[in-house]
Amino acid sequence: MLCNRKTFAASRMVDLNETNTVAIGPEGAGPNTTWAAFVLADKARYGKVRVDSRSGPRALAAIADGSEV
Numbered sequence: 067m068l069c070n071r072k073t074f075a076a077s078r079m080v081d082l083n084e085t086n087t088v089a090i091g092p093e094g095a096g097p098n099t100t101w102a103a104f105v106l107a108d109k110a111r112y113g114k115v116r117v118d119s120r121s122g123p124r125a126l127a128a129i130a131d132g133s134e135v
């Protein structure tokens with residue numbers, strides 16, 4: 067998982083909330099499957115976090131300034 071450390075107020079995964087968006091890639095991708103496991107393990111905590119299907123350079127570009135992902 068990638069994040070822009072300058073704009074990411076959370077320091078741990080458990081700090082993610084509905085104001086965050088996580089780029090998890092397309093269905094079937096490793097990050098997408100990993101995120102699905104997080105949600106399955108704790109839907110109350112991770113189910114409210116927004117997700118984005120971008121991956122690769124598109125995800126990196128969205129993460130670069132922290133305004134989108």
